[in-house]
Amino acid sequence: MDASAALDTARRAPRIAVLVPCYNEEVAIPKVIADFRAALPEATIHVYDNNSRDRTREVAAAAGAVVRRETQQGKGHVVRRMFADVEADVYVLVDGDDTYDAGSAPAMVAMLLEEQFDMVTGVRVTDAAAAYRPGHRLGNRVLTGVVRLVFGDRITDMLSGYRVFSRRFVKSFPALAVGFETETEFTVHALELRMPVGELRTRYKERPPGSHSKLSTYRDGFRILRTIGLLVRRERPLPFFTGVAAVFAMFSLLLAVPVLQTWFDTGLVPRLPTAVLSMGLMLLSFLLLSCGLILDTVTRGRLEARRIAYLAIPAPGPLPPAR
Numbered sequence: 001m002d003a004s005a006a007l008d009t010a011r012r013a014p015r016i017a018v019l020v021p022c023y024n025e026e027v028a029i030p031k032v033i034a035d036f037r038a039a040l041p042e043a044t045i046h047v048y049d050n051n052s053r054d055r056t057r058e059v060a061a062a063a064g065a066v067v068r069r070e071t072q073q074g075k076g077h078v079v080r081r082m083f084a085d086v087e088a089d090v091y092v093l094v095d096g097d098d099t100y101d102a103g104s105a106p107a108m109v110a111m112l113l114e115e116q117f118d119m120v121t122g123v124r125v126t127d128a129a130a131a132y133r134p135g136h137r138l139g140n141r142v143l144t145g146v147v148r149l150v151f152g153d154r155i156t157d158m159l160s161g162y163r164v165f166s167r168r169f170v171k172s173f174p175a176l177a178v179g180f181e182t183e184t185e186f187t188v189h190a191l192e193l194r195m196p197v198g199e200l201r202t203r204y205k206e207r208p209p210g211s212h213s214k215l216s217t218y219r220d221g222f223r224i225l226r227t228i229g230l231l232v233r234r235e236r237p238l239p240f241f242t243g244v245a246a247v248f249a250m251f252s253l254l255l256a257v258p259v260l261q262t263w264f265d266t267g268l269v270p271r272l273p274t275a276v277l278s279m280g281l282m283l284l285s286f287l288l289l290s291c292g293l294i295l296d297t298v299t300r301g302r303l304e305a306r307r308i309a310y311l312a313i314p315a316p317g318p319l320p321p322a323r
Helices: 003-012 029-039 056-062 075-085 102-115 134-151 167-172 182-192 217-235 237-266 272-311
Strands: 016-022 044-049 066-069 090-093 119-125 163-166 197-203
Touching (some): 016 029, 016 056, 044 075, 056 066, 090 167, 102 119, 134 182, 163 167, 182 217, 217 237, 237 272
Parallel strands (some): 016 044, 044 066, 119 197
Antiparallel strands (some): 090 163
């Protein structure tokens, strides 16, 4: 077989990597590895341990996974390391808590390759209240709704930890988040670059006995909301700064009205500090609007550079049959 034929064969059989970030998942990780090995026998399973205090690394290695360690605490740090280290054509990212259905992975991979998507999200479906607590469900709906309103309405489960990515998604992803807000960053990255994305409904179940969740409904919810705000400021600077400028302008006008009424009636400005404050707020409003206009131009340039970097990597999917 010559080099060209070997290359064609390699490209017809995409390399699949299963990426599993872990923190204290000694109980769940053996079954996660076994289930994904059964579902995707051709895939290499990578477990990245994030300073676990139990035997996660040992049991993952014993189960046959490639085990590495990321010392910076937080899921965002782990995702950044995984995406930098692992070379593959298709990446399956799943939490190590055995709550996602490995049986859905082949269908998600097939959807990505056949439709040439860059991201396929596993949309969680469950009737078990303990698996998907009401607070988490409500928070996901609210946060997903905010992102859909600002960035586009092509995603219905923004916080799902079960995703399949193309190589060009992974290698163009900036990975700036630190913790669980990285799922928000996935979604915004895909929507901002107008990537083709898909979703597949998948079963979501409770953690196994002895395994404990690391999520905090309020703490992580506020962190994700803060991340959305920062992403809006970074990716939509003109609407963001225009909105802030409008607030300052409104307060300026509210302060100016009584001052102007007094001046019209008496020709005097007895409330000089109020007049100065009103003028300062209006000047600040115009300054914020100018910042928004300038940053909008910068953001468009950054977006074009990211799009070019994304397009430099081939689309997912096998080559057409040789003639």
